[in-house]
Amino acid sequence: MPEFNLIYTALMIGGVIAFVMGTVAYLILAERKVAAWVQDRLGPNRVGPWGLLQPIADGGKMFLKEDVIPSHVDKVFFILAPIVAFSTALLSIAVVPIGPSTPPPAPQATVAEYEAAQAAYQETFTFAIQPGLDIGILYIFAIGSLAVYGVILAGWSANNKYSLIGSMRSSAQIISYEIPLGMAIVGVLLFAGSLNLETITDWQSQHGWFILFQPLAFLLFITSVYAETNRLPFDLPEAEQELVGGYHTEYSNSMKLGLMLLAEYAHMITTSFLMSILFFGGWSLFGLENIAGETGIGALLLRFGILGAKVFGFVFLFLLVRWTIPRFRFDQLIGLAWKVMIPLAILHLLAALLVRHFELPYFALTALSVLLFFIAGAASVRTSSAQKTRRKQARSATREHATVGA
Amino acid sequence: MTFHDALFLILATASAVSALGVVVSSSIIRSAIWLLFMLMGVSGLYFFLGAEFLGAAQLIVYVGGTMVLVVFGGMLTTRGPFDHVPVGLVGWVLGGGLSLALFALLVQASLSFVSHPRTDTALPGTGPLGLTLLGVPETPGQTAYLLPFEIVSIHLLVVLIAAAYLARAKRRPTSTHPEADHG
Amino acid sequence: MTTPPPVLTPAGLEPAFDLATYYPMLIFAAVILSMACGIVAATHIPFLKPRNPTKTKQMPYESGMDPIGSARMQFDVKFYLIAILFLVFDVELLFLYPWAVSAYNTTGGWQSRYGDLVFLEILAFMVTLTLAYLYAWRKGVFQWR
Numbered sequence: 001m002p003e004f005n006l007i008y009t010a011l012m013i014g015g016v017i018a019f020v021m022g023t024v025a026y027l028i029l030a031e032r033k034v035a036a037w038v039q040d041r042l043g044p045n046r047v048g049p050w051g052l053l054q055p056i057a058d059g060g061k062m063f064l065k066e067d068v069i070p071s072h073v074d075k076v077f078f079i080l081a082p083i084v085a086f087s088t089a090l091l092s093i094a095v096v097p098i099g100p101s102t103p104p105p106a107p108q109a110t111v112a113e114y115e116a117a118q119a120a121y122q123e124t125f126t127f128a129i130q131p132g133l134d135i136g137i138l139y140i141f142a143i144g145s146l147a148v149y150g151v152i153l154a155g156w157s158a159n160n161k162y163s164l165i166g167s168m169r170s171s172a173q174i175i176s177y178e179i180p181l182g183m184a185i186v187g188v189l190l191f192a193g194s195l196n197l198e199t200i201t202d203w204q205s206q207h208g209w210f211i212l213f214q215p216l217a218f219l220l221f222i223t224s225v226y227a228e229t230n231r232l233p234f235d236l237p238e239a240e241q242e243l244v245g246g247y248h249t250e251y252s253n254s255m256k257l258g259l260m261l262l263a264e265y266a267h268m269i270t271t272s273f274l275m276s277i278l279f280f281g282g283w284s285l286f287g288l289e290n291i292a293g294e295t296g297i298g299a300l301l302l303r304f305g306i307l308g309a310k311v312f313g314f315v316f317l318f319l320l321v322r323w324t325i326p327r328f329r330f331d332q333l334i335g336l337a338w339k340v341m342i343p344l345a346i347l348h349l350l351a352a353l354l355v356r357h358f359e360l361p362y363f364a365l366t367a368l369s370v371l372l373f374f375i376a377g378a379a380s381v382r383t384s385s386a387q388k389t390r391r392k393q394a395r396s397a398t399r400e401h402a403t404v405g406a
Numbered sequence: 407m408t409f410h411d412a413l414f415l416i417l418a419t420a421s422a423v424s425a426l427g428v429v430v431s432s433s434i435i436r437s438a439i440w441l442l443f444m445l446m447g448v449s450g451l452y453f454f455l456g457a458e459f460l461g462a463a464q465l466i467v468y469v470g471g472t473m474v475l476v477v478f479g480g481m482l483t484t485r486g487p488f489d490h491v492p493v494g495l496v497g498w499v500l501g502g503g504l505s506l507a508l509f510a511l512l513v514q515a516s517l518s519f520v521s522h523p524r525t526d527t528a529l530p531g532t533g534p535l536g537l538t539l540l541g542v543p544e545t546p547g548q549t550a551y552l553l554p555f556e557i558v559s560i561h562l563l564v565v566l567i568a569a570a571y572l573a574r575a576k577r578r579p580t581s582t583h584p585e586a587d588h589g
Numbered sequence: 590m591t592t593p594p595p596v597l598t599p600a601g602l603e604p605a606f607d608l609a610t611y612y613p614m615l616i617f618a619a620v621i622l623s624m625a626c627g628i629v630a631a632t633h634i635p636f637l638k639p640r641n642p643t644k645t646k647q648m649p650y651e652s653g654m655d656p657i658g659s660a661r662m663q664f665d666v667k668f669y670l671i672a673i674l675f676l677v678f679d680v681e682l683l684f685l686y687p688w689a690v691s692a693y694n695t696t697g698g699w700q701s702r703y704g705d706l707v708f709l710e711i712l713a714f715m716v717t718l719t720l721a722y723l724y725a726w727r728k729g730v731f732q733w734r
Contacts, residue, residue, distance in 0.1 A: 009613045013620055066639045067632045071647040077439065083625040090621045094614050107533075107603045114602040130614040134531045135458045138686060142449075142462040145470025149442065152477055156435060160649045164662070168481070172668050175474055175675040182682045186689045193694020195532055195686065249650055255632045259625065331733040334671065338731040342678070346719060349685075353715075356693050357708050410608060413615075453611065463683050471679045475672040481664050531603060533694075536687025540710055542703045552710065558684060559714045562677050563721040569673045570728035572666065 012129050016093060023315075024265040025055035031319050038323040059258070068252035070158075077157035082251075082259035085150025089263035089270070092143040095136050096197060096273045099127030100283050100303040103199040126198055127304075136196040140274065141182060144228065148174045150263065151247050158250035166246030169330060173227055173234065176337040181224035183345035184217040187352035188278055191362075201282035205289075209281040213362045216348050216369035218279045220341055225271045227337070229264065231318055233325040234333060272314035276307060283307045340376065347372055410454075417454060421447030429501075432492055434480040442473050459532050667733060674730065681718055685711075 029044065029051060036043025044051035069078065102124035105117035126132070133139060148171050155167020188210050189195065192203040204210060211218050227234040243249070251257040276282060283289055283303035292298030328336070351368040354360070424447060427440035445468045452461035493501075541552030631637075649656045688711055693700075725731065 004609050004612045009616060012613070013617050017620070017624075063631065064638050066641065068642065068646050070649065072649055079629060083622075083629055086625045086628075087618075087621045091618060094617050109602070111602065118604065129617050130611070132610070133458070133614075135462050138459070138462045138466075138532075142465035142470070145466050146446075148470065148474060149439075152474075153439070156477075156481070158649075161651065161656075161662070168478075168664055168668055171474060171478075172671045175471070176671060178470070179675060179678040179682065182679075183685075186682070186685050189686065189689035190693060193533075193690060195690060244650065244652065254638075255628050259628060334733045335731065338674070339726070343722070346715065346722070350715065353708075353711070413608075454608070456608075459687065467676070467679055467683060471672070471676040475669070475676060478664070478669045478672050481668075532687050533691040534603075536689075536691035539684070539687055540692070540703075540707045542707065555684065555710065556713060556717075558680070559717040562681055563717055563724075565673070565677050566721040566725045566730070569670060569677070570725050570730050572670055572673070574728065 009129070012127070016098060016129055017090070019098070020090065020093065020266050020269055021262075023269055024262055025059070027265050027268070027315065027319075028058070028261070029054050030315075031322070034316075034319040035323060038320070062255045062258040065254050066252065067254040067256070070250055072159045073250060074157040074159065077153045078250075079256070081150055081154035081157060082256045082263075084153060085147065085263040086259040086266075088143050088147040088150060089266040092140045093266070093270045093273070094129040095131075095133050095139050096270060097126055097128040097131065097201065097277065097282065098273065099307060100300055101126040101128065101131065101198040101201055103194075103202040104132040104196060128198070131198065132196065134196060136194070136198075137185065137200075137274075137278075138195050140270070141178070145178065147228075147263075147267070150260070154251070154260070155247040158247070160250050162243045162245070162249045163247050166243045166249070170230060170247060173230075173333060173337075176334055177224040177227035177234075177341075180220050180337060180341035180345050181228060183342065183349060184220040184224065185278060186349050187214050187217045187365075190349075190352050190356050197277050197282075201277055201284065204281040205284035207362070209279065209284075211279045213365045214279070214348070214352065214369055215366065216344065216373050217352075218275075219373070220345055220348070221279065222275060223336075223341065225275065226318075226321070227333070229267045229271060229318075231268070232322040233328050235327060268315060268318055269311070272311045272318070275314050276310035280310050282310075340380065344372060344376055414451075414454060417447055417450045421451070429505075435477065438473065438476045438480050441476070442469060445469050445473065459535055670730065674725075677721075684714070 032054075033043045033051070035041075044054045047053040047057045069075065102121070105114075105121050108114040108117055121132075151167050151170045151174070155163045155165075155170070158164070188200065191207075191210070191213070192200040194200060194203075226232075245251075248257055248260050251260065283306050285306045289303050289306055290299065292302045348369065351372065352365060355362070355365045355368070421444050424440050424444035428437050428444060431437050431440060445464065449461045449464035449469065452458075452464055539555050541555070651657070688707075692707055692711070
């Protein structure tokens with residue numbers, strides 16, 4: 001990465017913001033189109049061909065509609081909440097390499113080697129706003145842990161029962177799933193040896209994708225991500241049927257609501273990037289990324305294409321899952337986090353530690369991962385069937401009681 | 407004034423103003439939100455000093471964890487007499503006097519340093535920090551933090567046991583607000 | 590500008606801290622914050638949109654009913670419990686990150702002398718935590734109701 005350069009940085013920032021905003025705008029359209037496709041409808045098709053101008057119409061509408069701030073709200077926090085939600089959602093993309101990347105050099109033994117490595121690093125370029133940050137993914141988690149305040153502030157300031165219940169549920173859910181989210185990647189760190197996303201990508205391009213070695217970690221990660229982004233099957237905070245709009249019930253259809261929605265979709269994009277980079281090798285594709293040469297414009301475009309395909313694959317998965325899996329109940333949701341995912345994450349971490357310490361082949365971890373998954377599955381089937389019989393017994397007992405009473 | 411000074415000034419002022427906000431506001435939730443901004447400012451100062459890991463840890467543990475606890479705690483009590491805590495004149499005088507004295511002490515202590523801590527040399531990154539935490543000395547013979555690391559795990563055990571007691575308390579049938587149960 | 594002078598850590602020579610590496614992030618943060626504030630300010634432009642507050646519009650929304658009681662109600666202690674549990678595991682995670690990053694990946698000759706010690710240490714750390722977790726489970730901390 002070259003020295004700090006205002007022009008490069010400005011271009012990167014402009015590019016990233018334009019990309020995220022554009023994707024978010026069309027994601028909302030895509031969501032409606034996918035919903036229509038799943039339910040055998042047509043979806044939005046009035047504004048422009050295939051409804052392609054719909055996002056512009058929606059945005060314009062949000063700017064022109066009346067902005068109602070009800071008299072019972074806490075005005076300062078009511079206005080602050082969308083700002084917090086939006087900025088935390090967008091800030092976390094700063095360390096994500098959105099294209100080809102080069103890892104910062106590892107520590108060197110001698111000064112000469114150090115200077116050579118640094119000089120070589122200066123020649124490279126990484127498509128991230130803040131490349132080479134040592135704490136990389138930890139920064140994303142830190143910003144992500146701020147995101148809960150957008151929800152808390154919105155829910156508390158609105159002074160509305162639906163909002164408050166939605167925000168309490170949402171914050172409990174977000175903090176519960178942050179633990180398995182963080183624990184799932186410790187296995188990745190143990191192998192890649194860095195929190196930096198460029199280094200993790202580089203490790204995978206040399207040794208193979210993490211999904212191959214740690215499928216269980218990926219499963220835990222993607223589940224937590226769905227909960228963190230409040231997507232179905234974990235969208236209890238804004239379960240329309242019981243809570244109207246959840247924590248944004250009191251936001252009228254103006255740009256404040258728009259910012260909240262933008263934040264949600266921006267979060268989806270960032271996490272899709274994270275999943276592609278952490279578990280699916282970023283821009284690497286088993287050597288196929290070098291078909292158009294190692295350097296040059298062809299290789300650059302190819303790598304952008306590979307990463308983009310993975311990211312949009314995950315985004316599409318988000319949209320499909322919404323119409324496939326029904327919503328959880330709240331006690332199930334909390335139970336899933338604390339009773340299933342965290343023990344699994346701890347066991348997975350132990351497995352990764354053993355494999356790494358005794359220098360077993362990496363695929364031993366795949367086997368352990370799959371084994372753990374099936375053990376967990378068997379255990380959950382046993383407990384749920386035991387619960388079912390217990391419930392049945394209780395029911396028959398009450399029935400007998402009723403007959404005796406009669 | 408260099409850019410660094412300006413940045414420091416912004417961060418420090420933001421933290422100080424938020425700290426004042428914690429004290430001045432009479433609503434518990436408002437105080438908590440001010441405290442949140444104060445902690446964010448402090449984490450910014452850590453980043454500013456090059457302690458990236460510490461800054462991120464501050465954000466994750468204090469802002470993301472402890473403050474959620476405080477806000478939840480505030481919401482637990484919010485219907486009671488603690489929604490607004492008016493402070494009388496005696497409280498202002500007593501509290502203000504005490505905090506002024508403490509402030510003077512801190513200023514005196516920070517001015518009495520002969521040399522300011524250097525900021526141009528590196529603080530260790532995440533990797534070296536891990537080694538030091540685990541008892542690997544930087545150079546042979548140097549102290550490292552093996553024992554504290556294990557004590558932390560015991561400490562966490564103690565907190566979980568305390569949580570178990572809270573859970574036991576929660577199952578007692580003393581629910582005074584059945585409508586407030588939003589499970 | 591030349592490369593920053595290196596600093597010796599147990600892993601080897603690493604670049605010293607330089608605030609200039611954060612400039613892109615600072616600029617990004619400033620841009621994002623001003624964007625958010627700008628958009629929110631734009632919702633308050635008076636002549637762009639109608640403004641017609643009525644008494645019903647100002648009421649809390651409760652699906653068409655008149656609101657019953659205050660919305661600021663007391664919450665169950667179990668939310669508080671979740672926050673405590675989160676804090677415990679969060680702190681534990683933060684201790685695991687530096688270890689995971691450095692334990693098997695840094696160069697330097699420390700592994701031969703301390704490698705097994707570090708392994709046992711982290712094993713003890715995780716076993717303590719697992720015991721705590723099992724105890725909490727037995728005591729019904731994770732039971733939501």
